[in-house]
Amino acid sequence: MIIRALEWLARSGRLVLLAGLGLGVLAGVALPDLAGILQALVAPVVVTLLFLAVLRLGPDGVRAGLAGWRTGLLTVLVLQLLLPCFAVLALRLLQVDSVLAFGLVLVLAAAPITGSPNLAIMSGASAPVALRQLVMGTLLLPATALPVFLLMPGLGAPTEVLSIVLRLLAVIALAGALGLWLRARKIVTANARSLIVIDGCTTLLLALIVIALMGAVGPALLAGIGAWGLLLLVLGLGFGLQLASLLGTYQKLPHAQAAAISQAAGNRNIALFLGVLPPALASDLLLFIGLYQIPMYLTPAVMGWVYARMRLKLA
Structure with missing residues (x-):
């Protein structure tokens, strides 16, 4: 019974995430205490x-992703250093100083979200490459974020991000090492049953x-039109970054x-910076x-549709 439920979750990952979004909005209105408990x-x-992502990939998958470390390094420098620095300079030139401006800069300066490999698996993108960008982006975050913080000092004390990133790196290392150890010792194998269980659990946790x-989100959307305008902006930002990057790379790299x-x-881990921001700014964000x-x-639903329309050859 449990295996069948996990198999359904694995097959229906995109729909389950969409349902999670809807339930999240409704829970914020009808059951605000539930969201607090889940937080x-x-x-x-x-x-x-x-x-779970590393466990699914195994040693071979991780090695395949890390093989392109030069591309990964260049990608990190462009996404997490050049783009946010350019954005800061443009905002200062235009004399824009608002919560939205801070949010934009933080998105551009952040490393990929920890669930990147899981979203890649759901959408047919390369999970090893997603894992590579997650690890390299987090590893280099202290070096890439500090110049951004120095250019925009209102974001908080630059050195405080170091301890947070180091703790995050330690967690990533431990979780990854455990997943690789279980696969290397063949305690967990890459058979169909194992993959169903892993993918089903992943979907449920996401x-x-x-x-x-x-x-x-729910109360804010009900409160007025301002939140709806902000929603349109973040949709444009999130999918705009994905589309611009895809159009710039799909003719040069394997499509996956x-x-x-x-x-x-x-998809950036903007929440990582909450611990280093002034409390008032963190609350506003x-x-x-x-x-x-x-x-x-x-992303799996929308970008999966985009990949099909572009006729990308995904693994």
Whole structure:
């Protein structure tokens, strides 16, 4: 019975994520306490998702992704250093100083979300490349974020991001090492039954996370048109980054790799910076961060459609 349920979740990943988005919005209105309870589970669930992604890939999949480290390094420098620095300079030139401006800069400066490999698996993109960009982006985050923070000092004390990133790296290393160890010792193998269980659990956990993070969205959308305008902006930002990256890379790289890099470009771990921001600014950004989950979790459905329309050859 459980295996059948997980098999259905694995097959219906895109629909389950869409349902999670809808439930998250409704829960924020009808059951605000539920979102608060689930928020306490976000951190351990994120770590579990990373573990499941590495467990599914195994040593061979991880090695395949890390083989293109030069492309990965260049991608990180462009996405996490050049783009946010350019954005900061443009905003200062235009004398734009608002919560939206801070949110835009933080999105561009952030590393890919921890669930990147999971979203890649659901949409047919290269999970090893998604994992590579996650690890390299997080590893280089202290070096890439500090110049951005120095250019825009209102974001908080630059050095405080170092301890947070180091803790995140330690968690990634432990979760990844456990997944690789289980595969190397053949405690978990890559048979069809194992993959169904892993993919089903992944889908369920992703849905739980989005419900937890959407608690503030429902009330805001009901309160007025301002939140709807912000939603349109974050949709344009998230999918705009993905489309721009995809159009710039799909003729130069294997299509599955280009798709994974484009997803890394648009789906960023902006929540990582909450711990280093001034409390007032962090509070103002909560709605922005909640709304930004929508393009992230729509990625398998929307970008899967885009890949089909572009006739990309995905693995």
